[in-house]
Amino acid sequence: MRGLFKRFKEGLKRQTPTFQKAFDGIFSGAKLDSDALEELEEALYTADFGAETVQEIIEEIQAAYKADKSMRGEDAARIGARVLEQVLEGAEGRVTVGQHQPEVICLVGVNGSGKTTTSAKLANLYQNDGYKVLLGACDTFRAAANEQIQHWANRLSIDIVSSQHGADSAAVAFDAYEAAKSRGRDIVILDTAGRLHTKSNLMKELEKLHRVIQKQEPSAPHHSWLVVDGSLGSNSIEQARMFHKSFPLTGLIVTKLDGTSRGGAIVGIYRELKLPIYFVGLGEQPDDLQPFSAANYARAIFGITDETA
Amino acid sequence: MLENLTDKLGKALRNIRGTGKLTEENMTEALKEVRQALLAADVHFKVARQFVTDVKEQCVGQEVLKSVTPGQQVVKIIHDELVKLLGEGTTELEDKKPLRIMMVGLHGSGKTTSSGKLARYLAKKRDYRPALVACDVYRPAAIDQLERLAENEGCAFYGDRNEKNVVKIGQRGLDAAKQADANLIIFDTAGRLQIDGDLIEEIKDLKKAIQPDEILLVADAALGQEAVNVAKHFHEAVQCTGIILTKLDGDARGGAALSMKSISNVPIKFMGTGEKPDEFDVFHPDRMASRILGMGDVVSLVEKAQDTIDEKEAERMAEKMRKADFNLEDFLQQMQQVKKMGSLGSIMGMMPGMSGVEIGESEEKKMARTEAIILSMTPQERQTPRLLRGSRLKRIANGSGVQVRDVNALLKQFGQMQKMMKMMRGGKKGKKMMQAMQAQMGDGGGLPKLPGM
Numbered sequence: 001m002r003g004l005f006k007r008f009k010e011g012l013k014r015q016t017p018t019f020q021k022a023f024d025g026i027f028s029g030a031k032l033d034s035d036a037l038e039e040l041e042e043a044l045y046t047a048d049f050g051a052e053t054v055q056e057i058i059e060e061i062q063a064a065y066k067a068d069k070s071m072r073g074e075d076a077a078r079i080g081a082r083v084l085e086q087v088l089e090g091a092e093g094r095v096t097v098g099q100h101q102p103e104v105i106c107l108v109g110v111n112g113s114g115k116t117t118t119s120a121k122l123a124n125l126y127q128n129d130g131y132k133v134l135l136g137a138c139d140t141f142r143a144a145a146n147e148q149i150q151h152w153a154n155r156l157s158i159d160i161v162s163s164q165h166g167a168d169s170a171a172v173a174f175d176a177y178e179a180a181k182s183r184g185r186d187i188v189i190l191d192t193a194g195r196l197h198t199k200s201n202l203m204k205e206l207e208k209l210h211r212v213i214q215k216q217e218p219s220a221p222h223h224s225w226l227v228v229d230g231s232l233g234s235n236s237i238e239q240a241r242m243f244h245k246s247f248p249l250t251g252l253i254v255t256k257l258d259g260t261s262r263g264g265a266i267v268g269i270y271r272e273l274k275l276p277i278y279f280v281g282l283g284e285q286p287d288d289l290q291p292f293s294a295a296n297y298a299r300a301i302f303g304i305t306d307e308t309a
Numbered sequence: 310m311l312e313n314l315t316d317k318l319g320k321a322l323r324n325i326r327g328t329g330k331l332t333e334e335n336m337t338e339a340l341k342e343v344r345q346a347l348l349a350a351d352v353h354f355k356v357a358r359q360f361v362t363d364v365k366e367q368c369v370g371q372e373v374l375k376s377v378t379p380g381q382q383v384v385k386i387i388h389d390e391l392v393k394l395l396g397e398g399t400t401e402l403e404d405k406k407p408l409r410i411m412m413v414g415l416h417g418s419g420k421t422t423s424s425g426k427l428a429r430y431l432a433k434k435r436d437y438r439p440a441l442v443a444c445d446v447y448r449p450a451a452i453d454q455l456e457r458l459a460e461n462e463g464c465a466f467y468g469d470r471n472e473k474n475v476v477k478i479g480q481r482g483l484d485a486a487k488q489a490d491a492n493l494i495i496f497d498t499a500g501r502l503q504i505d506g507d508l509i510e511e512i513k514d515l516k517k518a519i520q521p522d523e524i525l526l527v528a529d530a531a532l533g534q535e536a537v538n539v540a541k542h543f544h545e546a547v548q549c550t551g552i553i554l555t556k557l558d559g560d561a562r563g564g565a566a567l568s569m570k571s572i573s574n575v576p577i578k579f580m581g582t583g584e585k586p587d588e589f590d591v592f593h594p595d596r597m598a599s600r601i602l603g604m605g606d607v608v609s610l611v612e613k614a615q616d617t618i619d620e621k622e623a624e625r626m627a628e629k630m631r632k633a634d635f636n637l638e639d640f641l642q643q644m645q646q647v648k649k650m651g652s653l654g655s656i657m658g659m660m661p662g663m664s665g666v667e668i669g670e671s672e673e674k675k676m677a678r679t680e681a682i683i684l685s686m687t688p689q690e691r692q693t694p695r696l697l698r699g700s701r702l703k704r705i706a707n708g709s710g711v712q713v714r715d716v717n718a719l720l721k722q723f724g725q726m727q728k729m730m731k732m733m734r735g736g737k738k739g740k741k742m743m744q745a746m747q748a749q750m751g752d753g754g755g756l757p758k759l760p761g762m
Contacts, residue, residue: 042354048533051349111556111584112417112529141584143461144454151449196559229417233351233533235561256416259502261535284447 023073032065044080047264047301048233052271057083081302087267088294093251093276095223097131102180103187104213104220106173108206108247109227110239111194114255116145118227118281119191120152121289122253127158128287131186136176137162138169138209139193149191156286159185169193169205170212177216190221197242206247224249225278230256230263240269249273255281258288262301331368331379339383340365350601352564353537356571364390388598395567396594398576402551403522406492408437409483411519412553413512413543414527416500419555421451423527423581424497425458426589427553430579431493432464433587440491442482443468444475444515445499455497461586465489475511479519496521503542516547525578527553528569531561540569551578554592558583563600635730637691637723641683644676681709682719694720 023043026036037058044054057080064079065071097103105122107115116139123133135158139145146162153160161176173190180188192209195202213220226249228236243249252270254263257280266277277292340361347357367386373379402408410427412420428439441459443466445451452468459466467485472478479496486494496519501508516524526549528539543549554566557580570577577592629635683691685708690696697705697720706713 042358045348045354046534048351048535051345110531110559112419114417142454143457144450147450147453148448155449196556198558198560229529229531231415231533231535231539232529232531233536233561233565234349235351235531235559238560256502259415259535260504260538261533265533 023076025073027071027073027076032062037062040076047262048268049084049264050234050237050268050271053084053087053264053267056087077302077304081298081304084267084298084301085294088270088298090274091270091276091294092292093278094291095278097126097129097186100217100219100222102134102177102185103222104177104190104217105187105223105225106190106192106209106213106221106247107225107227107253108192108243108249109194110196110229111142113194113227113229114281115139115194115227116149116152116191117284118253118255118279118289119149119189120156120158121281121286122279123152123158123187123189124156124286125289126187127156132184133158134176134180134183134185134188135160136173136180136188136190138172138176138190140165140167140169140172141193145193159183170209173209174212174216177213177220197239203242203246206243210247223251223278225251225253226275227253227255228263228266228269230254230266230280231259231261232265234265234268236265237268237272240273240275244273244275249275251276251278253277253279253281253289254292257281258283264301331371331373331383333365333369336365336368336383339380343383343387346602347564347567350562350564351531351533351536351568352601353534353568353572356537356568359571360390360394360567384602388602391567391598391601392594395570395577395597397570397574400551400576400578400591402431402578405522406437407486407494408492408523409494409496409519409521410523410525411496411498411512411516411521411547412525412527413498413547413549414500415502415529415539416448418500418527418529419553419581420500420527421445421454421458421497422584423525423553423555423579423589424455424495425462426581426586427525427579428459428464428493428495429462429586430589432462437493438464438491439493439495440465440467440482440486440489442466442479442486442494442496444478444482444496446473446475446478447499451497451499458586465491476514476518479515483519494519503539503546509542509546512547523550524548525551525553526569526575527555528565530554530557530563530565530580531559532565534568536565536568537572540573540575544573544575549573549575551576553577553579553581554597555581557581558588563597566597567601635727637683637686637694638688640723640726641680641691644680648676678709678711678715679719682711682716685709694723 023040026032026039026043040058040061041054044057060079060083061076064075095103107119107122109115119135123135126133135149135153137146137149137160139149140163143165146165150160150162152158161172161179163172163175169192176188176190179185190213192206193202195206197203210221224247226240226243228239240249240252252266252275254266254277257263263280269275270277279289280292280297282288282290343364344357344361347360348354352360364387367390368383371382371386374382402410412424414420424441428441431437432439439462441455441464443452443455445455452470456466456468465486467478467482469478469481475498482496483494496515498512498515499508501512503509524547526540526543528536532539540549540552552566552569552575554563554577557563566577569575577594577597580590580592582588582590629639682705685705686697690701690705697716702713702716706716709716
């Protein structure tokens with residue numbers, strides 16, 4: 001596990017500009033006046049946390065500053081990390097495979113969030129853990145989506161069930177489940193088509209998929225994860241809210257955190273919907289999918305390096 | 310949301326009624342609201358700060374008009390300023406043939422889809438003969454995706470699944486396009502992070518090799534604060550000539566557009582507004598400004614109506630209504646025209662203050678059912694609804710999967726409509742007509758009610 005967390009931090013640290021520098025500038029002055037507070041607020045806004053979390057962090061820092069005027073940027077960053085960690089308490093999703101045979105994981109999300117790539121990475125991860133995995137290619141809409149996931153399946157030698165372009169995605173889900181069951185797979189991962197949460201007809205399609213899976217196995221899907229693009233802003237919260245309505249979610253996967261974006265919108269999502277974050281995507285390689293750690297995330301974002309903090 | 314911002318500004322400005330002038334002091338609270346609104350729409354904080362400062366300069370010293378509230382006045386100033394900022398620069402592409410376009414952007418921003426849409430758009434509106442060249446050698450099946458799109462658009466395509474050198478693909482693509490007699494060549498590239506040194510080098514090399522006339526940055530309208538870095542770095546690397554904003558059919562406020570425009574000064578040229586190939590249009594700064602401020606999109610709605618509704622047809626209809634020989638056939642046609650504009654939900658979304666309204670699946674269903682009923686009639690029956698009795702009614706009900714009483718309800722409603730038109734023709738009894746009209750609107754029936762209107 002240690003190795004995993006290390007990589008997680010490295011991925012985020014690689015490019016993420018930390019707050020420390022900004023904070024140092026703010027706290028080098030004589031007093032924390034309204035200008036300095038505004039600067040602080042703006043620095044925090046760059047992470048897409050959302051107003052509420054920003055406000056909380058500022059309040060904490062202000063209180064600490066009142067108590068100790070000699071505060072430095074580093075101390076402020078530490079406070080920020082602590083508040084963020086508190087906000088994200090309970091946000092670490094963990095899966096125990098084996099309670100269901102097969103365990104059904106369903107990935108949903110808007111266009112271009114990275115569902116297909118994540119499906120492949122996820123399958124790879126579980127396969128490396130010794131589980132027998134099957135992929136269900138339920139994106140029957142986008143041109144060549146089938147080929148894309150098929151390619152991954154070949155490359156990582158993962159079992160796959162797919163259909164024709166334009167086929168009914170719920171039917172593919174049905175077939176994938178049946179196949180996983182009869183072939184004795186531990187996990188079936190269903191990759192769905194990207195859809196904007198504002199398209200009610202496409203959301204209805206998801207509802208149907210849900211019904212079809214449930215008909216086969218009332219407890220399924222055991223995990224319904226929304227794949228969120230980490231570089232998006234506040235709209236992610238709206239996405240999560242709408243998807244949750246049509247397709248009850250059990251958690252999130254945040255992708256594209258290897259850039260300079262900090263994926264702060266997940267904080268807003270967690271605050272509102274309390275959906276735990278299971279994995280984060282930190283790169284384009286098959287093993288760049290890592291379990292989420294609130295502590296590491298918070299520290300990486302605020303640029304706190306020492307392990308004892 | 311318009312109400313929101315206007316209300317908020319109204320509250321923040323309520324003390325200045327009667328003071329005559331907007332000053333820095335009496336604006337402070339209001340400007341804070343503006344800044345909050347911009348940040349909530351994902352505008353980058355630096356851009357928001359600059360923008361607020363500009364607006365302040367504009368506002369200070371202005372007379373408070375008597376005719377509007379200070380809130381409305383300030384919103385107007387903000388809106389105009391936003392339009393100005395967003396709209397700087399031209400949306401036109403270079404006017405030449407052959408035209409070479411290179412698409413760049415982050416992963417999943419919609420480059421491949423936009424390539425297809427752009428080809429279609431330019432072929433239709435500018436008579437180009439497009440060719441698509443697949444330069445994404447990383448994402449599995451990206452080449453297949455583009456090829457599929459080229460097939461659908463019936464345009465030339467070049468890709469090489471065995472070649473990993475993007476520069477070579479680009480050059481061969483140029484030759485292939487020439488061979489195919491294409492005069493618009495669109496190069497679709499792989500998604501990349503703006504900070505990925507190697508991949509940024511790759512598009513620089515490709516740029517050198519193919520000498521594009523236009524380099525379009527494709528960006529998701531829902532991007533967060535990161536948008537600034539994306540635009541800045543891509544622009545620094547390859548000097549983008551334009552931005553395509555995608556996924557505007559979502560409900561993101563799209564502050565990223567303002568951030569990118571302000572930071573890079575690259576004009577926003579196009580926008581993607583849906584999954585269908587023709588849901589693509591030139592960029593409209595005024596609509597985007599309204600959207601960022603949460604003010605709905607009436608202009609788009611009107612244009613959409615103009616685009617889809619045939620003017621002659623509309624005149625013919627109006628004439629028929631005047632003469633009161635409006636039959637079920639016409640009714641059906643009218644309904645289909647409304648439907649052509651898109652789902653009722655998407656139409657409602659463009660109305661100010663309605664973006665949150667859940668418009669009726671049920672209304673939509675009602676409309677479909679009415680359509681089905683009329684479609685189950687013979688042309689003769691549609692023209693003379695009087696014919697509809699007994700077994701005919703039963704046949705229609707069976708044909709459209711409804712009960713006879715549903716057919717009767719439709720006919721009754723239609724009868725009322727006709728009566729109303731006759732009254733209009735009469736030109737008198739104005740009051741009675743109004744009442745009849747209200748009754749008609751109230752009962753909803755075949756055509757959907759517009760909630761809250």
